[in-house]
Amino acid sequence: MRAVLRAAHPGPALAVTLAGGLLAVAAGLDALWVALVVAAVFAGQLSIGWSNDLVDLARDRAAHRGDKPLANGQASAALVRGLCAAAVVLCVPLSLACGLVAGAVHLVCVAAGWAYNFGLKSTAWSWAPYAVAFGGLPVFVGRVDGGSGFARWVPVVGALLGVGAHLVNVVPDLDDDAATGVRGLPHRLGARVSVLLACALLATGSVVVVLGAGLDLVLAVVGLVVVAALVVVAATSGGRTAFRAAMAIALVDVLLLAAALR
Numbered sequence: 001m002r003a004v005l006r007a008a009h010p011g012p013a014l015a016v017t018l019a020g021g022l023l024a025v026a027a028g029l030d031a032l033w034v035a036l037v038v039a040a041v042f043a044g045q046l047s048i049g050w051s052n053d054l055v056d057l058a059r060d061r062a063a064h065r066g067d068k069p070l071a072n073g074q075a076s077a078a079l080v081r082g083l084c085a086a087a088v089v090l091c092v093p094l095s096l097a098c099g100l101v102a103g104a105v106h107l108v109c110v111a112a113g114w115a116y117n118f119g120l121k122s123t124a125w126s127w128a129p130y131a132v133a134f135g136g137l138p139v140f141v142g143r144v145d146g147g148s149g150f151a152r153w154v155p156v157v158g159a160l161l162g163v164g165a166h167l168v169n170v171v172p173d174l175d176d177d178a179a180t181g182v183r184g185l186p187h188r189l190g191a192r193v194s195v196l197l198a199c200a201l202l203a204t205g206s207v208v209v210v211l212g213a214g215l216d217l218v219l220a221v222v223g224l225v226v227v228a229a230l231v232v233v234a235a236t237s238g239g240r241t242a243f244r245a246a247m248a249i250a251l252v253d254v255l256l257l258a259a260a261l262r
Contacts, residue, residue: 054070112132142154160208164246171191171194199234230252
């Protein structure tokens, strides 16, 4: 069962689900609605994670990916296929129960994840599903129970975080992906340019949060100074150091966003 859960990419799935729950709390939804949002997002993320490994099964085997439970035989493809279908079946009514408009938005976000798995990951448009899904998440939560939504800058920050996360997330797998014919935007740009572009997008997200939310001056200055320092680190170093700097900028963005929406 642990292998089956690993095939669902639990780290990203839980992170996005947590983000949805925090957005629901920030939107002032009561406990029942928060629980419904969390359930819908989690079901959608499970379906995306499992479908990713199912679609990539032959590719992962060819690359001898020992970290992939389906490729190394630790998890049953038939079982994962059934669980993926069940996650989809659950995701649709859970999403629509949040409201027709909200549900439709969330299903578009999930469809974007599936579109990435089924082909866009190998094109120069590999970033687009991340922009749609991460930008659409606050739109979905803001419309739950007929809500009026968050300020317009919030989805912009979500989209910037999503694209930045995509660029950073793919960098460690560039060689394995290249060996099996995957050529998304990060593969075309290369590791160094991908990390620097991610830093630029994530830093822009920091600025949008500060300007859009009107944060406390001290918090805003501290946040932007830390982000600027991390951009310098990423620009003047390479390899894992630059990668970690980009991840740290993403974390600062999340903290600034949480402070803005509390």
